[in-house]
Each structure stands twice: as C-alpha cells, then as structure tokens.
Amino acid sequence: MTKDKRELARRQDKAPIATAWDYAPAPEARDIVKIQERYGLFIGGKFVEPASGERYTTIDPAREEPLAEVAQAGKADVDRAVRAARDAFANGWSALRPSERAKYLFRIARLLQERSREFAVLESINGGKPIRESRDVDVPLAAAHFFYYAGWADKLEYAFPNRKPRPVGVAGQIIPWNFPLLMLAWKIAPALAAGNTVVLKPAETTPLSALLFCDVLRQAELPPGVVNIVTGDGRAGAELVSHPDVNKIAFTGSTEVGKAIQKTLAGTGKRLTLELGGKAANIIFDDAPLDQAVEGIVNGIYFNQGHVCCAGSRLLVEESIYETVIAKLKRRMATLRVGDPLDKNTDVGAINSKQQLDKISALVQSGVDEGAEIYQPPCKLPERGYWFVPTVFTNVAQSYRIAQEEIFGPVLSVLTFRTPDEAIEKANNTPYGLSAGVWTEKGSRILAMAQRLRAGVVWANTYNRFDPAAPFGGYKESGFGREGGRHGLEPYVVLDDA
Amino acid sequence: MATAPVLPGGFELPLEPRLPRLGSVDAVALEERAASLATRSIKREAKLFALDLAIRMMDLTTLEGADTPGKVAALSSKGIRPDPSDPNIPSVAAICVYPNLVPYAVQRTKGTSVKVAAVATAFPSGQSSLEVKLLETREVIEAGAHEVDMVINRGAFLSGRYAEVYDEVVRVKEVCAGRAHLKVILETGELGTYDNVRRASLLAIAGGADFIKTSTGKLPTSATLPVQLCMLEVIRDVHEETGRVVGMKAAGGIRQSKQAVQFLVQVHETLGLAWLTPDRYRLGASTLLNDVLMQIRKERTGRYQNPDYFTVD
Numbered sequence: 001m002t003k004d005k006r007e008l009a010r011r012q013d014k015a016p017i018a019t020a021w022d023y024a025p026a027p028e029a030r031d032i033v034k035i036q037e038r039y040g041l042f043i044g045g046k047f048v049e050p051a052s053g054e055r056y057t058t059i060d061p062a063r064e065e066p067l068a069e070v071a072q073a074g075k076a077d078v079d080r081a082v083r084a085a086r087d088a089f090a091n092g093w094s095a096l097r098p099s100e101r102a103k104y105l106f107r108i109a110r111l112l113q114e115r116s117r118e119f120a121v122l123e124s125i126n127g128g129k130p131i132r133e134s135r136d137v138d139v140p141l142a143a144a145h146f147f148y149y150a151g152w153a154d155k156l157e158y159a160f161p162n163r164k165p166r167p168v169g170v171a172g173q174i175i176p177w178n179f180p181l182l183m184l185a186w187k188i189a190p191a192l193a194a195g196n197t198v199v200l201k202p203a204e205t206t207p208l209s210a211l212l213f214c215d216v217l218r219q220a221e222l223p224p225g226v227v228n229i230v231t232g233d234g235r236a237g238a239e240l241v242s243h244p245d246v247n248k249i250a251f252t253g254s255t256e257v258g259k260a261i262q263k264t265l266a267g268t269g270k271r272l273t274l275e276l277g278g279k280a281a282n283i284i285f286d287d288a289p290l291d292q293a294v295e296g297i298v299n300g301i302y303f304n305q306g307h308v309c310c311a312g313s314r315l316l317v318e319e320s321i322y323e324t325v326i327a328k329l330k331r332r333m334a335t336l337r338v339g340d341p342l343d344k345n346t347d348v349g350a351i352n353s354k355q356q357l358d359k360i361s362a363l364v365q366s367g368v369d370e371g372a373e374i375y376q377p378p379c380k381l382p383e384r385g386y387w388f389v390p391t392v393f394t395n396v397a398q399s400y401r402i403a404q405e406e407i408f409g410p411v412l413s414v415l416t417f418r419t420p421d422e423a424i425e426k427a428n429n430t431p432y433g434l435s436a437g438v439w440t441e442k443g444s445r446i447l448a449m450a451q452r453l454r455a456g457v458v459w460a461n462t463y464n465r466f467d468p469a470a471p472f473g474g475y476k477e478s479g480f481g482r483e484g485g486r487h488g489l490e491p492y493v494v495l496d497d498a
Numbered sequence: 499m500a501t502a503p504v505l506p507g508g509f510e511l512p513l514e515p516r517l518p519r520l521g522s523v524d525a526v527a528l529e530e531r532a533a534s535l536a537t538r539s540i541k542r543e544a545k546l547f548a549l550d551l552a553i554r555m556m557d558l559t560t561l562e563g564a565d566t567p568g569k570v571a572a573l574s575s576k577g578i579r580p581d582p583s584d585p586n587i588p589s590v591a592a593i594c595v596y597p598n599l600v601p602y603a604v605q606r607t608k609g610t611s612v613k614v615a616a617v618a619t620a621f622p623s624g625q626s627s628l629e630v631k632l633l634e635t636r637e638v639i640e641a642g643a644h645e646v647d648m649v650i651n652r653g654a655f656l657s658g659r660y661a662e663v664y665d666e667v668v669r670v671k672e673v674c675a676g677r678a679h680l681k682v683i684l685e686t687g688e689l690g691t692y693d694n695v696r697r698a699s700l701l702a703i704a705g706g707a708d709f710i711k712t713s714t715g716k717l718p719t720s721a722t723l724p725v726q727l728c729m730l731e732v733i734r735d736v737h738e739e740t741g742r743v744v745g746m747k748a749a750g751g752i753r754q755s756k757q758a759v760q761f762l763v764q765v766h767e768t769l770g771l772a773w774l775t776p777d778r779y780r781l782g783a784s785t786l787l788n789d790v791l792m793q794i795r796k797e798r799t800g801r802y803q804n805p806d807y808f809t810v811d
Contacts, residue, residue, distance in 0.1 A: 461526070
C-alpha cells in the first residue's frame, strides 16, 4: 500500500460518526414587509383616526414584542364605516357592470400573488404560524379565492338558474385570528363578486395582514367605501352586529360568540352565516395506507398549531391497528420542528396569544387529571413567546373534556373503535359537525361513511385540504351557511324570480 | 401487535423473520409528504455536513457500453481522492461498474476504503435465464467485487409471478452470502404504482437484500423523492417489526447537490441519523460528484469556482 493510500484509509476510518444533523437556522427576512408604528381605521378608501381615540398594541406572539398600535373602533367609527359602505353600495358598486366588478377582483388576486412574500412574512410575524404554511397555504389560497369569485361575478345567473340574483347590501364580516388573510378572502371575495359592499373586522390579535390588504385595495383602485376595515376587540364586532344598516352578518369564530350574535340578530331580518367551532373525528380503518394516514393525522391536528376549526382533534383508530398507529404517530411527532415561525424549516409555530395558551394548558391539565395518558415528544421551546409542545392523549374516554371540548391547540385525543358503525356513532357524538376524515383503501366504505357522518366536510385519505371551489361549513353547533364554491355566493344574493 | 405477516398473493414467504403487513400506499399523500420534505432549507454547516456525507455515501458509477479499463481506472482514482487540492474531502463509498470491468476497479482501489460494486444478473433488463444470472454473480464476486447490484425480474413481477421474483433474489443471495453485499434494484420506473414499489421492496427484503435500490439509471424516470420515501417506509416497517437493518440506495437522475441534500433530508427525517452512514445508505451517481465538490468549495469560500478546477474523469 502506498503512503497516500494508507493516509486515505486512515482518514476514512476516523470519519467522525455524526451524532446530530442540526439544520442551520433558515429564517425568512423580516424586513421585506414594512410595519407602520400605528394604524388608523380604513374607511371610505383612506385611513382615518378612530373617533374613540382608543388604541391597543398588537404583538408578535413568538417574541412577545410589540409590532404596532392599532385603533379600537367605537360605535361612532363602526357607524362611519357602515355609512361609507352604504354610500358605496348605493352610488355605484351595486350598479357596476358585473364584468367590471370581476376586473377589480382579478386585480386584487394578482396583487396578492405579487406581494405574496410580504403577506406571508406578516402573517407569520403577527399570528405565529410557520412561514412554510403562510407561504404555501394561506397566501396562495387567499389569492385563489379572489380568482375563483372573480370568475363568478358576471355569471351569477348561471349560478342560480331561473332566478334573478341581486346583491344584499352592506355585509358586516367578522373573522378569526387563525387564518387572518385567508378568512378575509373567504369573506370579501364572494361578497364583492355578488355586488355587496363590506365592513370587515379582523381579529383583535391579528389585524396587520388586513391592514396591509388595504394597500392592495388602493393599488387595485377599488372605489372608496366598497371595503372598509375596522379593527378592535369584541366590542367593535358587537357594534357591527347590532348596527341597523347592516344587511348581512358573516361570522367565523367561537360557538359562544356565534350564539350571542344569533340572539342579537333574532327578529331583525338581517341575514346571518356562522362558521364556528369543531371537534372533528379523523377515522383510521385497518386497511388504510398507514404511513400516509399518520401524515394526515399530523397535518390534521398540528397544522397551524391546531388553531383550525376543522382540525382533526379526535383520532378514531380501529382497534386492530391501534398500537402500530400510535407508535408511528409518536415517532413522527418527534420529528416535528417547533420554533421560530419565520424559519423555513419550522413545522409548528407559536401559539397565537397568551389567552389561548392558557386555555390550551388548562384543557391539557384536565386531560391529565381525568386520567388520560399524555405524550409529548422531547422538544426544546424558545424561552420567549407563547409555545405549546405537540401533544397526544391516549386512553381517552368519550366523556373526558379533551374529547368533548374544542381545544384549538396542538392537542390530539385518541379513541378506538371496532366496527364502522361504532366509528360513526362516536364521530357523530359531539355537539359540533364541521369536518371529518376517513382513511381507508376501500372506496365503497369512503362513500358509506361520508353519507353517515354529520359533518360539513368529509375528507377521504387526506385532511385539511382546501379549495375555493369546495363549499365549507358546519352542521349543528359548528354553524350554518357555506363558504366557497357556488354555495358561497348564496348568502350574498337575494334571489328574485326571473 | 395485531399485524400479521402478510403474503403477497400467490406465494409464501418464510415466517421468520416476520414481515410487516403488506399495506398500501396512498400516492397523493406520499407525494405531498415528499414535496413538503423537499422544501427543507439546508444551509451553511448543515449543508456542508450533508455534502460531506453525500460523498462518503456515493457509489461513483459508470455503466456505459463504451467503458474501458482506462475509464474505470480514472474513475476509481477520482473516487479515492475526489479533490486532489483538498485533503479534507473523503473518498466515495464504492465504484460501480459492469462485470467485465470489475478487475480494473479492484486493482485500482486495492488498499483503500473504496469498495467495488458490480451490476449483475443481466443488468439492466434482467431478461435472461436464472443460470446466466447466477453465473454472472459468481464471476463478479470471484473477480473481487465487494457488492453486487442485481435487478429484479420485472417481467415476472408485472405478470404476477412474485414467487419467481422472490426466488431469484434468494438464489442470488445464496451466491453472495458471506462474500458480497447484495443490493436489489427494483427499477421503480417500470413498476407503475407505489403499491408495487412497496410490494417489490418487501419481496426483495424477504429474499435477503442487504440494500434495496431504486433504479438502474437506464430509464428516463429513475430515483424520485416519493419513490425513495415509499421504500424508506418499508425499510422502517421491517426494522420495527423484525429488527433487521436494510440499506437504501437511490440511483439514477441525481445530478445536483441540491437533489442529493433533499434525498438525505428524507432519510434523516424518515429513518433517523442511524441510516446516514455508507453502511446503510448510498447514492448512485455518475455526474453528481463534481457538483458536490463545487458546492463544498462555494460554501467554504463564498464563491463558485470555474468547473475547470474540478477534474473530469
């Protein structure tokens, strides 16, 4: 052996054995988006100071650092916004040629795509969700919704054959903090396509993407007053709901608030759609493609830190594969990367607010107290910010709070079943009925299950998949009315006989 | 655990070691997962780690009709010392050649850590008699090959004669046993579905494969990320069910460092660190090496160097 070759052999022998492959941080740049120090209310096409004079601070939940001062709209502010919307409705927008309305919507969609990085970063900074999701899911889907409803704007007669659709008027829309921009798109796109004008209130904790959206409206040269954005907490929402000149309320949020809204609106003649909580069953049969089903379980509950109304928070596993599925699930959970939402490798980001973190912690504690078995993978959480380790509970009884109440966090409860009938019974045994998942290789079983599951959306061999063409909405305490698809136009049109 | 050993229809597998249930693969979800893992952003030290690994785990390959002793000798030298100007660059894992060229590769790599792998069993089509396949295997081992890359009988597989596929692997394994490592090429580009990839993987493993390998590199569709993921999941199931360790080799179509890193990330996140060693994972490639060398130098210096500074062999 030559000296060189011996040297090489030596080097090869001493090749260090890797003990870890830590991915270096890969953060998306924050400075692509410019956050102002303070924001007013977007009314009549421009930012105005709140008459209330009240402001609050919106924060970055991953760093617990203030981002901006945001206006708290009061009664006078909401009234001003509704009047601006009424004015825009009466003086132009509702009479505009539908193909012209479509042009604005197409423009908005394209601008969202062009500025997608800005929106993705802002959504992650203000909401805590991983950039991978805001970049690959939230923002592209928001743009897709505008594209989709832009297409309907001049074809409404075809959406409702033999009827003559006309707009409802001014729509008051209140959206949650889990998908701020996407929920805005779900609400605004069909409303404008059908010729309505809008007053939208983003969630208290996540107003920034809606405020950046105002700049998109400016670029699109949308006529003033067609879309108005009022920020603030529940008080602003309540003012909007009770305003006498609003024709329709669309609300996405908690069941508790949804019920209160319905009470307020009773007898007023205002239209209402509600998209509320959920406690969805994700049902795994023994013939399911197991590794993919495990991905579906993970995507079902840990997507967006579990802040998803249709999250698959109750896992129903056929007993014969229970141990295999749980072993696979636990191993997969250990590979979830929890941390900086702006890191491109992060799978699970920050909890949206302190309040939500407290709620999750309390419910998890109740699960432990009631006797469920808890598993959390080893996980190093950042020191600052609001975080919760992905959690799974096994040995859960249907009667435990964690199997009944919506946790809205990265917490999964596992139950078992023996027959399809039992799976249906357990899946439907909840006050909610928003969504469900079925995993099986058997097509006939998918259809049979979907027919019997009382849930607005049933996913087969996938989970948390959204498309603007697919209607979304709930049964029972998960609300009523559909968003997305042709069905999503219905709440925004009055149908006269042709 | 309630998972029974499941037998692909029409033949029987030995009950020991127990195999995981045959199971099924959902194509949409599999591809989604592979695509999502491919978005991992691997930078700086993490990238250098991966590139260094990629070289250590590389089967530097030449499989051309035009291969000559000179070409193989040059390739072997390249494999032993990929970058003469940088002593920190490791050798590749093996040189992979056609049977006739095994002696030249063996001669040139003698005394180094670099192994010689030979494709055999009527590579790439496998359309030959079992006797010919066994003979070829015997010959390459006698010529000094440390590793044998066999192809499965796709003709038999696709016409449902699984027993024949299994049998061939077993017979080739008998020839290799104790003398050479056996890598079984599934040629996934011809199998049509991920369910078939899973089934063929299980067959190969049951037959005694030390490694399962995606492709011959002779088809337009070779190693893809979803195909590798599908195979890694089989390896994982087998390991969990039986404790048996099976290696993975992705081959064909991997030309860029970026791809190599994506394949490694997938191994890392599916099978863990334990599989990130040349004993358990290989990348079969002919042109990848220089791109990896170039990327390593770029990471270290911040600049891309002219390709003329990397030897072409």
